[in-house]
Amino acid sequence: METWTQTSLQDLSAADSTELITDHQAHRQPPSLLTQCLTSSPFTPRNSTQLPTHSPPDNPPRHHRADMAKTAIAYKEKMKEISVLSLICSCLYPESRKNIMGDFEDLDIKPINKRASGQAFEVILKPTSPVSDGGHCVTSPPKRDLSLEDIQKKLEAAEDRRRSQEAQVLQVLAEKREHERDVLLRAMEENSNFSRMAEEKLQLKMEQNEENRLAYLAAMMERLQERGHPSYPPCPTYPHLSTPSPYSPILL
Numbered sequence: 001m002e003t004w005t006q007t008s009l010q011d012l013s014a015a016d017s018t019e020l021i022t023d024h025q026a027h028r029q030p031p032s033l034l035t036q037c038l039t040s041s042p043f044t045p046r047n048s049t050q051l052p053t054h055s056p057p058d059n060p061p062r063h064h065r066a067d068m069a070k071t072a073i074a075y076k077e078k079m080k081e082i083s084v085l086s087l088i089c090s091c092l093y094p095e096s097r098k099n100i101m102g103d104f105e106d107l108d109i110k111p112i113n114k115r116a117s118g119q120a121f122e123v124i125l126k127p128t129s130p131v132s133d134g135g136h137c138v139t140s141p142p143k144r145d146l147s148l149e150d151i152q153k154k155l156e157a158a159e160d161r162r163r164s165q166e167a168q169v170l171q172v173l174a175e176k177r178e179h180e181r182d183v184l185l186r187a188m189e190e191n192s193n194f195s196r197m198a199e200e201k202l203q204l205k206m207e208q209n210e211e212n213r214l215a216y217l218a219a220m221m222e223r224l225q226e227r228g229h230p231s232y233p234p235c236p237t238y239p240h241l242s243t244p245s246p247y248s249p250i251l252l
Helices: 002-014 033-039 062-092 130-136 148-226
Strands: 107-114 119-125
Touching: none
Parallel strands: none
Antiparallel strands: 107 119
16 A cells, blocks of 8 residues: 555656646545555454455556545555554553464464455364363262151151141131131121111101101090080090091091
């Protein structure tokens, strides 16, 4: 890339300045060399995959020389920034890694298809070693032989758990039955109270009706006596009242 940029600068110095095109024609083709310069910079991430790029033509046409000049200027500025950045990084991290490819123990990296614009790599994963497999293998602890006493203790513990569960179930059932009995007794008591109160109210109402009827009959007999009707012997059912005549208004 640097050799191609130097050749383009020499062609620009040898060419006549009157052959440059206008700004309108220069902006028709978007600059693509700056992108190539940035992608091929030494600060590309280690794990990033570099796509193969096409090398520029040996003799670019003259109407692209303005774009090349602008790209070369931008490239120079970028290289200045990168040099300053590399100086700062070298001050912060003085220990530089000599062999970057040796950091990956489980990877085998082979450079292939070398080009001026970029370089492609083939990554081959190494098979795992048997030492690492043995380290990761976790075996279960050996089972201890159970004696007769251990088995008897386990059976007794299981029997105790069963009895406790049965006792809990029976306790819950007894509580439910007690609650049902209380509800039934409360309902029977409320029913008997309601029947007794209804009977008392009915008896009181009948007594009041009987008293009202007797008072009404006594008032009617007094009014008849005041009008001059003859009196009759008392009635056997109601001795305090006299028997009305056949022409009494009570019988009409």
